[in-house]
Amino acid sequence: MSNTTEEMEPVEDFRVRVRAWLKDNMPVAGPDFSQGMGGHLADDEELEIVQHNRDLQKKLFDAGLAGIAVPKAYGGAGLTPAHMRVFNEEIVGYEYPSRIQVPTMTPCMAVLLDFGSEEQKKNHIPKMLSGEEIWMQFLSEPSGGSDVAAALTTATRDGEEWVLNGSKIWTTGAWWSDWGLCLARTNWDVPKHRGLSVFILPIHQPGIEINRIEMLNGSKEFCQEYIDDVRIPDSDRVSEVDDGWTVGIRWMFHERSLSISPYPIRPVGQGRGGQPSSLLPLARRSGRDRDRRGRELVGEAYALAMAQDRLGQRIPEAMATGHMNDQAASIGRLMAGSTAVRQSTISHELAGSAGVAWTDDDESLGSRGEGFLMRQSACIGGGTTEMARNVISERVLGMPRERAADRDIPFRDVERSAKK
Numbered sequence: 217m218s219n220t221t222e223e224m225e226p227v228e229d230f231r232v233r234v235r236a237w238l239k240d241n242m243p244v245a246g247p248d249f250s251q252g253m254g255g256h257l258a259d260d261e262e263l264e265i266v267q268h269n270r271d272l273q274k275k276l277f278d279a280g281l282a283g284i285a286v287p288k289a290y291g292g293a294g295l296t297p298a299h300m301r302v303f304n305e306e307i308v309g310y311e312y313p314s315r316i317q318v319p320t321m322t323p324c325m326a327v328l329l330d331f332g333s334e335e336q337k338k339n340h341i342p343k344m345l346s347g348e349e350i351w352m353q354f355l356s357e358p359s360g361g362s363d364v365a366a367a368l369t370t371a372t373r374d375g376e377e378w379v380l381n382g383s384k385i386w387t388t389g390a391w392w393s394d395w396g397l398c399l400a401r402t403n404w405d406v407p408k409h410r411g412l413s414v415f416i417l418p419i420h421q422p423g424i425e426i427n428r429i430e431m432l433n434g435s436k437e438f439c440q441e442y443i444d445d446v447r448i449p450d451s452d453r454v455s456e457v458d459d460g461w462t463v464g465i466r467w468m469f470h471e472r473s474l475s476i477s478p479y480p481i482r483p484v485g486q487g488r489g490g491q492p493s494s495l496l497p498l499a500r501r502s503g504r505d506r507d508r509r510g511r512e513l514v515g516e517a518y519a520l521a522m523a524q525d526r527l528g529q530r531i532p533e534a535m536a537t538g539h540m541n542d543q544a545a546s547i548g549r550l551m552a553g554s555t556a557v558r559q560s561t562i563s564h565e566l567a568g569s570a571g572v573a574w575t576d577d578d579e580s581l582g583s584r585g586e587g588f589l590m591r592q593s594a595c596i597g598g599g600t601t602e603m604a605r606n607v608i609s610e611r612v613l614g615m616p617r618e619r620a621a622d623r624d625i626p627f628r629d630v631e632r633s634a635k636k
């Protein structure tokens with residue numbers, strides 16, 4: 217961080233400055249402001265929202281309020297996670313560029329901060345912070361997403377370039393994004409974890425075909441990319457050749473730490489399920505505020521949000537003081553997934569019959585039904601909660617490791633259904 221402690225703006229002064237700036241500059245979030253990607257949007261509406269997000273991000277950047285905990289050398293404000301937390305408290309109730317936070321700021325920018333060359337950081341991080349570059353993670357493959365180290369997408373060296381071939385899948389919003397952080401196999405003759413490298417990939421180019429996948433709610437945000445002889449300069453390789461798993465471990469850490477990361481904007485108390493602050497108006501609208509069970513459900517959603525929020529403070533503190541190792545980030549990931557599922561369920565229950573079958577007039581109630589149908593995605597995206605439980609048991613609690621048949625044999629010899 218470039219500022220010294222003496223020069224650093226005190227957190228409470230920062231709060232006053234941010235509060236005043238937000239009031240004068242950011243639009244108040246109306247009832248239609250949505251963070252998520254609904255199934256009801258046409259492509260041109262979706263692109264309009266993305267552009268609006270870029271504009272909001274640029275506004276923050278121009279005001280010196282983007283990348284609050286990112287060093288000034290890369291376009292950030294050079295402040296601390298505590299300042300970022302204050303910002304996240306103050307931005308509640310305002311619109312914010314939700315599409316540009318995850319995965320652009322975390323995990324992609326976080327990985328570049330950890331492993332990128334000086335040139336890569338200077339080229340990309342200011343553009344991420346100003347909304348010019350939206351990034352995606354190219355991790356999951358059609359052959360599986362949980363076993364990330366078993367990537368089949370291959371990068372072959374050709375002089376000062378690499379030639380990439382393969383397919384990535386479940387990339388949310390790749391069709392309107394600019395860059396991908398891509399894990400690829402660079403060596404088939406060593407065990408799986410030792411033959412990977414990470415590359416920076418411009419998404420829109422002739423060798424990449426993007427197919428859209430329709431989800432249960434009608435949204436076509438999920439993409440599958442077919443990568444066919446795509447050439448990348450060696451200068452766009454992140455970290456050492458064949459050492460991509462060192463990057464990958466940190467990448468997974470950042471992905472599982474979304475709920476505690478100091479980089480993305482995350483208005484405090486707004487989980488992914490049914491936003492607690494919207495539940496009381498919802499209960500009033502559906503008449504559930506008059507029955508005891510309805511009020512209990514609203515209380516439960518608030519309690520969960522508060523517990524998640526406190527955990528989001530305690531885990532980083534425990535990691536910073538050495539009481540827990542970095543893998544404890546999986547506790548936050550597990551809590552975020554289970555909280556979102558429960559809050560979506562509560563929201564659906566409060567909506568009553570309008571959350572089961574709705575007309576266009578019921579949109580705000582009807583979306584609760586859609587949220588309920590999609591709720592499980594909160595336990596899958598960003599690594600599944602089952603994998604988080606594995607990490608907690610093996611790496612935090614020290615229980616025995618799961619058996620892995622492919623750990624010590626060359627990846628080329630590992631049995632798989634579609635063998636290379």
Ligand SMILES: Cc1cc2nc3c(=O)[nH]c(=O)nc-3n(C[C@H](O)[C@H](O)[C@H](O)COP(=O)(O)OP(=O)(O)OC[C@H]3O[C@@H](n4cnc5c(N)ncnc54)[C@H](O)[C@@H]3O)c2cc1C
Nearest residue numbers: 353354355356360361362386387388593596597599600602
């Ligand atoms: C909303 C959303 C956004 C996403 N965005 C992206 C993205 O931008 N980029 C990207 O690359 N991917 C993305 N994904 C994909 C996501 O990372 C994968 O779906 C996830 O990692 C699981 O991989 P999989 O679907 O291939 O399931 P699999 O790996 O095939 O797993 C299937 C099931 O088996 C369980 N399982 C697997 N192995 C174990 C084990 N060892 N122990 C216990 N249980 C196990 C899993 O938990 C899961 O329930 C996204 C997914 C969602 C839902």
